[in-house]
Amino acid sequence: MADRLTRDRNGSDLSRTTVARAAAIAEQLHHECSILLELYKTQESLTEDITIADSRLVSIPSPSSQSDTKDKLWCLHSALLQCRSLLERAIAREEQDLGSENRGEYETQKKMVKERLSLLLINTGELLKAVDGMAVLTPNSEGLELDGPNLFDLKIWVYRIFKEVDYWTKMAITTLQDLPSVIVKERVRTTRVRSTRSTRR
Structure with a gap:
């Protein structure tokens, strides 16, 4: 599994570059x-003492410290896919129910977040395919829609989605920063296994 990321010196350099990017x-x-969260709170007059549910909107188990590289990347990439799906739904509902006039800076920032999230998905997808050698699955979006809310509920729902993207972005930073050391350890283990097999022959 890790061999595809680190099968030779050039492959290892490329994988490290992809992880760093x-x-x-x-x-x-x-x-x-x-920035988006602050713009949204100001725009919708959401005060700091507003109560937001603590439950996660994305239903992907967080990888444990014992998880291998593939599992960590799979969890992360799947969570980010759900985040993008949620973000697209939030944008559509905003345009439908809240309108987008007089929201220049906010609309620009929201578009920037969406594009950057898509770019992150491309990069994590490349890493996942490198260790797994297969296309990633489409996330389950069941239950992600908010049915028939009042205007305030809709505003809170959109805010929770932005917070969810923020949360999983922080998870992405932690997971990706830990990958190089994981890759090195797995490369050493793979090399030892190969050396043992060569000796036996």
């Missing part, structure tokens, strides 16, 4: 999410 994109996305 994905981590940099995640850090930039996190910054842009923070």
Whole structure:
């Protein structure tokens, strides 16, 4: 599994470059999410003491510290796919029920977050295919829609989605920054296994 990421020196350099690029994109996305959240709170007059549900909107189990590289990337990529699906639904509902006039800076920031999230998905998808050698699945979006809310509920729902993107972006930073050391360890283990097999022959 890890061999596809680190099968030779050039392959290892390429994988490290891809990981570093994905981590940099995640850090930039996190910054842009923070700006988006502040713009949205100001625009919709949401005060700091407003009560937001703590439950996650994305239903992907977080990888444990014992999970291998493929599992960690699978969890992360699947969560980000759901985040993009949620974000697209939020944007559509906003345009339908809240309108988009006089929202220049906010609309620009929201578009930037969406595009950066898509770019992060491309990069994590490349890493996942490198370790798994197969296309990633489409996430289950069941139950992600908000049916018939009043205007305030809709505003809170959109805010929760932005918070969810922000949360999983932070998870992406942590996961991606941990990958290089994981890759190195798995490369050493793979090399030892090959050496053992060669000796036996």
